[in-house]
Amino acid sequence: NAGVTQTPKFQVLKTGQSMTLQCAQDMNHEYMSWYRQDPGMGLRLIHYSVGAGITDQGEVPNGYNVSRSTTEDFPLRLLSAAPSQTSVYFCASNQGYEQYFGPGTRLTVT
C-alpha cells in the first residue's frame, strides 16, 4: 500500500492564483482531513470529511474549499491564493483512532 499520497511536493503561487492540492489514500479509510503547519503553531485542522459526499469545516477553513466525490480522494482548493496561505499542508486519513499523514505539500504564495 502507498498509504496517503500528496501532490505536488512543492508549489509557488502568485497572489490571486488558484490551485488544487491533491490527496489520495489506498487504505479504504472513511475519514480524511487537511491540516496546515506553520512555524511555532503546530498543525491546525482546515477541513475534514467523514465519507464520500460529506465534508465539514475545521479550525481554519477560510480561503479553502474541499470536496469528496470518492473514498480515495480528498482535494483541497485555494480559489484565490494569499500570502497568509504560505504553509506546509498535510493530508491525513483514518478509519478508527489512528491518523496516517501524507508527506506534505510546501506552498509559497508571493
Next chain:
Amino acid sequence: GENVEQHPSTLSVQEGDSAVIKCTYSDSASNYFPWYKQELGKGPQLIIDIRSNVGEKKDQRIAVTLNKTAKHFSLHITETQPEDSAVYFCAASGGGADGLTFGKGTHLIIQP
C-alpha cells in the same frame, strides 16, 4: 473547542538520558491522545497513543502517561539515542471523525 498546551518548546538532553514532554488539554470529552514524531521534511508519524480508559502505556523505550482528572498527559523517552532527535507533537481528539487538536511541538535535541 479543544485547546492543547505543550511544554517545553525545546528540550536538549545528553545521549542515554531520559526526556519528558508534557501536554495539557481543555476538553473533558477528549478520549484519544496520540504522540507524533516529525523529522525534517516529512509528515508526522505516530509513535504511541493512549485512550482515556488507561493511565499508562509503554512500547520499548517510549511510554505515555495520562491523568484524566488533571487533564494532562506526558511522553517519556528513556535511554535516548541520536535518532530520537526530531520535533514531537502531542494531540487530543474525540476519536473517529473528530480531527486532532495539536500542541505546538517540542524540538528534542540529543547531545552526543
